[in-house]
Amino acid sequence: MSKIEEIVDALEIKVSKVLQQIALVEQTNLKLEKELHASKQEFLNQQQIIVSWEEKYEALKIANTMLGSDENKRETKLKINTLIREIDYCIAQLSE
Numbered sequence: 424m425s426k427i428e429e430i431v432d433a434l435e436i437k438v439s440k441v442l443q444q445i446a447l448v449e450q451t452n453l454k455l456e457k458e459l460h461a462s463k464q465e466f467l468n469q470q471q472i473i474v475s476w477e478e479k480y481e482a483l484k485i486a487n488t489m490l491g492s493d494e495n496k497r498e499t500k501l502k503i504n505t506l507i508r509e510i511d512y513c514i515a516q517l518s519e
Contacts, residue, residue, distance in 0.1 A: 485499050
């Protein structure tokens, strides 16, 4: 009988240790999920900043070309032509 009690006690100790490890792993998992969420949010913020700077850069290129710079003239002309087409389309819509 004593041997069975020792086995049961040993099993209880092992189960207790396993439950503690499970709790620790769950806590670690929650922490990592929070860090992942924060990283994803930071990534999205950085992407928005990049898009904003790219738009500013494009506007600066166009403004620079309009001031007389020879660089990016083709792009600026294409952009102006696109804007003119959009304005013509709007005028045609209004006149109908």
